[in-house]
Amino acid sequence: MVFEQVATGGCQSYLVGCEQSCAAALIDPEISQIDHYLGLAARHGVRIRYLIDTHTHADHFSATRELARQLKVPVVMHRASPAPFVELRLADGEMLVLGKLRLSVLHTPGHTADSMCLQVEDRLFTGDTLLIGATGRTDLPSGDPEALYDSLFNKVLRLDPALKVCPAHDYKGRTHSTIGEELATNPRLQKRERAEFVAMMQNLNLTMPTHVTEALRTNMSGGKTVARLLAEAGAKVPFMSLAELKARVEAGEDDLIVLDVREREAYEAGHVPGARLLPRGQLELRVNQDLPDPTRRILSCCELGYISTLAAATLRDMGFLHAVALDGGMKAWREAGYPVKAGKEP
Known part of the structure; x- marks a missing residue:
C-alpha cells in the first residue's frame, strides 16, 4: 500500500x-x-x-x-x-x-x-x-x-x-x-x-x-478564502516599488495616476502627494466618471497593500489594462520616510 x-x-x-x-x-x-x-x-x-x-x-x-x-x-x-x-x-x-x-x-x-x-x-x-x-x-x-x-x-x-x-x-x-x-x-x-x-x-x-x-x-x-482572492489578484497584476513611485512623484511625472483606495479619513490623514481618492467600495460605481481614459497608467495604493492589489485586479478586469499596484502600502511608505501630504484632494 x-x-x-x-x-x-x-x-x-x-x-x-x-x-x-x-x-x-x-x-x-x-x-x-x-x-x-x-x-x-x-x-x-x-x-x-x-x-x-x-x-x-x-x-x-x-x-x-x-x-x-x-x-x-x-x-x-x-x-x-x-x-x-x-x-x-x-x-x-x-x-x-x-x-x-x-x-x-x-x-x-x-x-x-x-x-x-x-x-x-x-x-x-x-x-x-x-x-x-x-x-x-x-x-x-x-x-x-x-x-x-x-x-x-x-x-x-x-x-x-x-x-x-x-x-x-x-x-x-x-x-x-x-x-x-x-x-x-x-x-x-x-x-x-x-x-x-x-x-x-x-x-x-x-x-x-x-x-x-x-x-x-x-x-x-x-x-473562496481571502488568501485565495489575494493570490488570484496578485497573479494578474504588476507591481511598482515604493522607491520607483517616490522617484516618479519627485520628478512630477503626469503620466501616472496614483489612486488611493482607502477611506476618506485615512486619505486626509496622509497620502502620497498628488494621489487621487477613490475608496475601494466605490470603485466600480465611480470608475467611469473618475477615470474616463482606460489607456492611462493607474497605480493603486492602500494602507497595507492588500486592498490595492484587489483594486488593481478589478481595474484590469474592467478594461484598465495599465493598472498596477504599489508593492507595499502607506504604512511602508511612511516608515521609509517618504513624503506624505495631509488634507483633502487638490
Missing part, C-alpha cells in the same frame, strides 16, 4: 493508494499543500481518484474542491455533509474501491454531524472523532457530545485494538497511535459512563479555532 502522511501545523492529511492499480485517495487535504500532494502522487506513480474530507473542517481550509477542479475527480464526504460540491456521498457501511484496497466507511457523528472514519487495511483514519490523547470537540456547529459518545464507545473503540489511529490533527508531532493505546491512556476515554463523558465535553472551555467562520464558510459552500 502506498502511504504518505503530510503535516501542516497541527493538521494531518494522508495519501493512500494501491501499488498494483496505481489508484490513490487523498484524505483531509489542506489548501496550502496542493503542490506537495501532486508531487507525492507523481513520485509514487499513482493517480488520485478520490478527494476525501472526513468531516466539515472548522480550523483549516480544505483543498478538495480546488484539487477536484484540477484533477477532474470527485469530492467524497458523508451524505450528511452540507457542502453542495460533494459529488460522491457515502453512508455507514459503504466503501470505496481502490484497486485491491477497500476504504470502509464508519459514520461517527459527534464532532460534526457529517464525521466519518475510514478503515484501510491496518489503519483507521479517524478525522476529528478520535485524536491521539484526545477526541474531537463538540462545541462547534453540528457538534453533539451524546452522538460522540455513541460513535466512540459503541463503534470506534470496539474495533481491533491493533488498528493504527491516524487522526486529522495532532499538535505534538505524533504520527499515529492504536485503538488499544487510546483505550488505555487517552484521558477523555476514561470517562466511560455516558453522563460523565457528556458533562466533560460540555465543560472543556476551549478557545475557538483561528479563522473558524471563514473556514466553515468556504468548506461548506466552496467559496
Whole structure:
C-alpha cells in the first residue's frame, strides 16, 4: 500500500493508494499543500481518484474542491455533509474501491454531524472523532457530545485494538497511535459512563479555532478564502516599488495616476502627494466618471497593500489594462520616510 502522511501545523492529511492499480485517495487535504500532494502522487506513480474530507473542517481550509477542479475527480464526504460540491456521498457501511484496497466507511457523528472514519487495511483514519490523547470537540456547529459518545464507545473503540489511529490533527508531532493505546491512556476515554463523558465535553472551555467562520464558510459552500482572492489578484497584476513611485512623484511625472483606495479619513490623514481618492467600495460605481481614459497608467495604493492589489485586479478586469499596484502600502511608505501630504484632494 502506498502511504504518505503530510503535516501542516497541527493538521494531518494522508495519501493512500494501491501499488498494483496505481489508484490513490487523498484524505483531509489542506489548501496550502496542493503542490506537495501532486508531487507525492507523481513520485509514487499513482493517480488520485478520490478527494476525501472526513468531516466539515472548522480550523483549516480544505483543498478538495480546488484539487477536484484540477484533477477532474470527485469530492467524497458523508451524505450528511452540507457542502453542495460533494459529488460522491457515502453512508455507514459503504466503501470505496481502490484497486485491491477497500476504504470502509464508519459514520461517527459527534464532532460534526457529517464525521466519518475510514478503515484501510491496518489503519483507521479517524478525522476529528478520535485524536491521539484526545477526541474531537463538540462545541462547534453540528457538534453533539451524546452522538460522540455513541460513535466512540459503541463503534470506534470496539474495533481491533491493533488498528493504527491516524487522526486529522495532532499538535505534538505524533504520527499515529492504536485503538488499544487510546483505550488505555487517552484521558477523555476514561470517562466511560455516558453522563460523565457528556458533562466533560460540555465543560472543556476551549478557545475557538483561528479563522473558524471563514473556514466553515468556504468548506461548506466552496467559496473562496481571502488568501485565495489575494493570490488570484496578485497573479494578474504588476507591481511598482515604493522607491520607483517616490522617484516618479519627485520628478512630477503626469503620466501616472496614483489612486488611493482607502477611506476618506485615512486619505486626509496622509497620502502620497498628488494621489487621487477613490475608496475601494466605490470603485466600480465611480470608475467611469473618475477615470474616463482606460489607456492611462493607474497605480493603486492602500494602507497595507492588500486592498490595492484587489483594486488593481478589478481595474484590469474592467478594461484598465495599465493598472498596477504599489508593492507595499502607506504604512511602508511612511516608515521609509517618504513624503506624505495631509488634507483633502487638490
